[in-house]
Amino acid sequence: MAAAKRSPKSETILSARGIVNRFGTQVVHENVSLDVLRGEIFGIAGGSGSGKSVLLKTLIGLRQPNAGKVLLDGKAIEAIGPAERASLIGVLFQQGALYSSLSVAQNIMLPIREYTDLPPADQERIAAMKLELAGMAAETGIKFPAQLSGGMIKRAAFARALALDPQILFLDEPTSDLDPLTASGIDAMIGQLNQSLGVTVVVVTHDLTTLFTLCDRVGVLVDGKITIDTLDKLLRSDHPWIHDFLHGPRAQGALTARKQSHGNG
Amino acid sequence: MQRASSQPPSLVLAISESGDRLTLKGALTIRTLAEAEKSLQAGWKQRKSRALDLGELDSLDTPGALLLCALRSHDVELTRIRPEHKALLDLVCGLELKPLPKPPYIPRWRELIIQLGKAADEAWQDMLDIITFVGRVASAIVHAFLHPRELRLPSISRQVSETGINALPIVGLLAVMIAVVIAYQGVAQLRPYGGEDLTIDLVAVSVLREMGVLITAIMVAGRSGSAFTAEIGVMKSREEIDALKVMGLDPMAMLVVPRVIGIVITLPLLTFYADIMGLLGGALIGKALLGVTPTQYFEHARHAVDGSDFFVGLFKAPIFAFVIGVIGCMHGLRVSGSAESVGRETTRSVVKAIFLVIVLDALFSILFEKLGL
Numbered sequence: 001m002a003a004a005k006r007s008p009k010s011e012t013i014l015s016a017r018g019i020v021n022r023f024g025t026q027v028v029h030e031n032v033s034l035d036v037l038r039g040e041i042f043g044i045a046g047g048s049g050s051g052k053s054v055l056l057k058t059l060i061g062l063r064q065p066n067a068g069k070v071l072l073d074g075k076a077i078e079a080i081g082p083a084e085r086a087s088l089i090g091v092l093f094q095q096g097a098l099y100s101s102l103s104v105a106q107n108i109m110l111p112i113r114e115y116t117d118l119p120p121a122d123q124e125r126i127a128a129m130k131l132e133l134a135g136m137a138a139e140t141g142i143k144f145p146a147q148l149s150g151g152m153i154k155r156a157a158f159a160r161a162l163a164l165d166p167q168i169l170f171l172d173e174p175t176s177d178l179d180p181l182t183a184s185g186i187d188a189m190i191g192q193l194n195q196s197l198g199v200t201v202v203v204v205t206h207d208l209t210t211l212f213t214l215c216d217r218v219g220v221l222v223d224g225k226i227t228i229d230t231l232d233k234l235l236r237s238d239h240p241w242i243h244d245f246l247h248g249p250r251a252q253g254a255l256t257a258r259k260q261s262h263g264n265g
Numbered sequence: 266m267q268r269a270s271s272q273p274p275s276l277v278l279a280i281s282e283s284g285d286r287l288t289l290k291g292a293l294t295i296r297t298l299a300e301a302e303k304s305l306q307a308g309w310k311q312r313k314s315r316a317l318d319l320g321e322l323d324s325l326d327t328p329g330a331l332l333l334c335a336l337r338s339h340d341v342e343l344t345r346i347r348p349e350h351k352a353l354l355d356l357v358c359g360l361e362l363k364p365l366p367k368p369p370y371i372p373r374w375r376e377l378i379i380q381l382g383k384a385a386d387e388a389w390q391d392m393l394d395i396i397t398f399v400g401r402v403a404s405a406i407v408h409a410f411l412h413p414r415e416l417r418l419p420s421i422s423r424q425v426s427e428t429g430i431n432a433l434p435i436v437g438l439l440a441v442m443i444a445v446v447i448a449y450q451g452v453a454q455l456r457p458y459g460g461e462d463l464t465i466d467l468v469a470v471s472v473l474r475e476m477g478v479l480i481t482a483i484m485v486a487g488r489s490g491s492a493f494t495a496e497i498g499v500m501k502s503r504e505e506i507d508a509l510k511v512m513g514l515d516p517m518a519m520l521v522v523p524r525v526i527g528i529v530i531t532l533p534l535l536t537f538y539a540d541i542m543g544l545l546g547g548a549l550i551g552k553a554l555l556g557v558t559p560t561q562y563f564e565h566a567r568h569a570v571d572g573s574d575f576f577v578g579l580f581k582a583p584i585f586a587f588v589i590g591v592i593g594c595m596h597g598l599r600v601s602g603s604a605e606s607v608g609r610e611t612t613r614s615v616v617k618a619i620f621l622v623i624v625l626d627a628l629f630s631i632l633f634e635k636l637g638l
Contacts, residue, residue, distance in 0.1 A: 087296075100605050105365050118299050124365045126295070126328045129357065133327065138363040146603060164295060165326035196356040197327070198349075 013038040013168055013200050014059065018068035021054050028054050030224040032068070036168070041194055041201040043211045045245070046221030052204045053094075053172060055221065059202065060091055060170055073167070083115055090161035094172040096153040098145040104131070104156045105141030111163045127159075134159035135189050151182035158189070168200040169193075175207045183207065187214055208246075208254035213261045220245065231258075278304040286344075288318040293329035301332060320345030330357035391617075398595045402525055405517045409526075417523050424527025428489040429535055435488075436481050440539040443476050444468050444546030452554050465551060465562060466569035472543035473574045479626055481539045482585040485532055486618040490593035493524050494614040497597025498607040506598070516598070525590035532586035533579055540578065573638045581629055585622050592618040 014036040021029040028051035036042045046052045057063040059070055061077040070077040072088060080088065098107050108127040112118065118126070128138040134155045140148075148156060154174060161169055174190065175183035187210055194201050205211060211218055212231060219228040222241045227234070235246055245251075276297035277290040287308050293301055309315075317336065325333075330353050337343055337358065346354060371379070409416045451464035497520055500506055506516050544566065551557040557565070596614035600606045 100603070112295065116295055116299065118295070122298065122302075122328075125331060125362070128362060128365050129327060129331050129360060132360040132362060133356075139366050141365040142368055146605075162327075165328070196352055198353075 011038045012036065013073060014202070015071045016059060016068065017071070019055070019058055019065045019070070020067035021051065021058060021063070022066045027224050029058075029065075029221075029226075032221075032224075032226045034219050034226060034228055036200060036202055038167075038200055039194070039198055040216040041190070041203065041214050043215035043218040044202065044204045044221065045206055045211055045218055047206070047241075047245070050221040051224070052206075052221055056170060056172055056202075056204045060089055061085065086111055086115060086166075087164045088167055090164070090166035090169045092154070092157050092161045092169065092171045092174055094176060096145065096157035098153060098157055098160065100145050103142050103144055104136075104148070104159075107145070107156065108141075108160045108163050111160075115164065127163075130159040130162050131156075133162060133193065135185070151178050151185070154178065154186055155189070158186075162193070162197075162199075165197070166199065168202065171201065171203040171205075173205055173207075174203060175205065175210055183209070190214060208251050209257050212251075212254040212258040276301055276304075278308050286316050286318055288321060290321040290323075292324040293322055293332070294324060294326045295328040298328050298332060301329070305336075315340060316342040316344055318344050319347065319350065322347065322350065325350045325353060327353065327357055330354050331362075334358040394595065395592070399591055401517060402521055402591050402594070405515070405522050406526065409518060409522050415518055416526075417519070420519075420523035421527050421530070424524050425531050427492070428485060428528050429531035432485060432488055432531075432535060433538065436484055436535050436539050437542040439480050439484060440472070440477060440542035441546035441549070443480055444472055444543040445550050447471055447476070448547055448550040448554060461555060462557075462565070464555065465547065465557070465565045468547035468551075469544060469566040469570050470574055472547065473540055473570055473578050475578065475626070475630075477540040477543050478536045478578045478581050478585065479622070481532065481535045482582070482589065482622045483619055485528065485535065485586070486589045486593075486622060487615055489528060490589045490618045491611050491615045493590065493593030494597040494600075494611045495607060497521075497594055498600035498610055501598060501600040502602055502604065502607060521594040521598075524594055525587065528590040529583050529586045532589075533582040536579060536582040540575070577629075577633055577638055581626065584625065588621050588625065589618045592621065 012035045016032060016034050019029050019032040020027070032055065034042075044052055044055060054063065058065050059077075061070065061072075061080075064078070072080060072085075077085075098104070099110070102110065105124065105127045108130050109123045112123050112126060116123075127141060131138055131141055136152065136155050136159065140152065140156070145153060145156070158174075161171075171190065175186050178186065190201060190203070190210075191214055193199060203210060203215065215231065217228060217230050218234055219226045220234065220242050222239065227237070227239065227242060229237070231246075234242060237243060237246075275291050276293055278287060278301070287305070289301070291297070305317075317333075319333070330350075333343060333354060334357055343354075447468050448464055451467040452461050455461045455463050455467075497506075500520070506520075509516050509519060544563075547566070548559040548562045551562045552559065593614050596610040596617075600610050
């Protein structure tokens with residue numbers, strides 16, 4: 001990915017201010033703030049149970065935080081109507097969350113059918129194009145989610161997340177449960193779509209390769225707080241957990257991949 | 266793709282002064298696509314020129330780009346493409362677009378016949394499965410009794426408590442309700458003949474012989490049969506059954522036998538309880554409708570029923586229980602992988618268990634009639 005080549009972005013598309021999330025007495029997030037810039041790939045990392053998914057749910061408006069607010073395109077997320085929200089954000093859920101009673105193409109056409117009055121032929125053309133964009137053959141369209149492999153489910157869910165051409169894509173663990181080759185393919189696709197469609201991407205992951213090769217900036221969640229910086233600076237961080245996280249035995253491969261992808265950029 | 270404004274995006278098709286060029290202004294997005302196609306078609310009817318100016322297009326998304334690519338391939342010249350739109354156009358035009366395949370068309374009459382055949386085959390396979398499974402369960406139960414150490418008493422007692430004790434309130438309430446329903450019908454139908462006293466006989470006999478056991482069995486099939494399927498099904502889908510097998514433990518002995526034994530113990534007890542509640546319900550309604558005191562009611566009922574009514578009802582309970590338990594566990598073990606399969610099998614198990622209970626009940630009615638019981 002030519003992530004390093006991209007020009008610096010300045011306009012904020014999504015910002016969270018002072019997010020506090022609590023479950024009973026357990027505090028998951030204390031005063032988390034972040035800004036995502038238009039067109040960038042923003043990574044959210046952290047250990048298991050550090051509240052990555054809760055933060056994602058808060059950012060997309062599925063969870064009302066105990067305190068703080070989320071602004072999407074300058075507006076409070078809960079004040080944005082469902083139709084507008086659907087055209088602003090697309091979400092790739094961890095397990096795909098494809099509707100099992102619908103075929104892949106019908107999954108993609110569902111939001112298109114609900115929010116536009118395009119004739120069925122046009123809807124199908126658009127669905128076929130989204131499948132192509134997500135790197136799937138149009139023939140896959142008539143298959144049902146139960147007939148797809150793990151990587152295909154991610155791609156199909158990706159195509160559905162792109163259905164209404166959202167401005168910001170939220171990806172929850174896009175490479176989890178995938179073999180390394182398929183995972184690299186998904187990483188490449190994310191980078192490509194970010195470049196060509198200009199779509200902003202927020203990716204929640206603990207896949208170091210995704211973080212190292214793809215993300216412009218990374219927010220690391222530790223002990224309910226977030227540390228946001230470019231990866232180069234995070235690599236030099238002296239916070240013990242972040243240091244261990246980015247320099248552990250598994251980080252070596254990711255670091256090599258980063259050198260490869262950024263070396264020629 | 267660029268900005269979503271709070272106003273609905275709009276698109277205008279303008280025709281230039283000289284009248285030889287069409288210009289698109291505004292947003293060409295999925296929301297304006299239908300409108301765009303319509304006005305472009307109308308525009309081209311008037312003009313000869315095949316050029317489209319995109320210089321004043323504010324925003325473009327992938328469906329919009331798809332439309333422009335289709336136009337381009339029909340020899341429409343796209344002029345003044347903005348640089349920020351060029352990348353998107355190149356991407357979309359570069360895709361190898363194939364239409365979605367159509368599912369093969371099958372005539373309605375053939376589909377009906379195929380469905381019929383599939384259903385018949387499924388019913389046949391189902392019957393074989395049930396027979397096989399009944400055999401396996403029976404052999405596992407006999408094995409458990411021959412080797413009492415493998416009889417999992419804590420497990421069985423948990424099942425008895427879950428399928429039995431927790432069902433007491435709902436079964437009792439239902440039995441009372443059923444007695445009330447029968448009593449009302451009896452009084453209404455028998456009054457013209459002056460035989461409303463026979464309502465007492467009607468309630469007592471039908472509750473003891475049929476309704477007590479039937480209502481209890483249906484309730485338990487809905488409550489516990491479905492729970493068996495769901496519990497075992499979830500274990501199956503999470504590979505817990507495979508884990509048991511790898512440890513050399515038999516899922517049949519661990520999961521199925523305690524459940525079946527538990528429900529076979531419970532259902533007769535619940536039926537007995539439902540019988541009592543039904544008679545109490547009859548006494549209650551007898552007081553209200555006929556003005557009979559409970560003492561008179563039970564005195565009358567004692568002469569109306571004999572032991573065989575009571576035992577015929579109770580005799581059926583363990584058989585129904587065995588059917589419900591076996592069907593519930595069988596469908597649980599049939600679950601494959603996905604979560605939706607748990608739901609599907611649970612539905613099937615309940616429907617099949619209730620169906621079989623009622624069919625068996627009808628057969629028993631004929632049998633006891635022939636035997637003169």
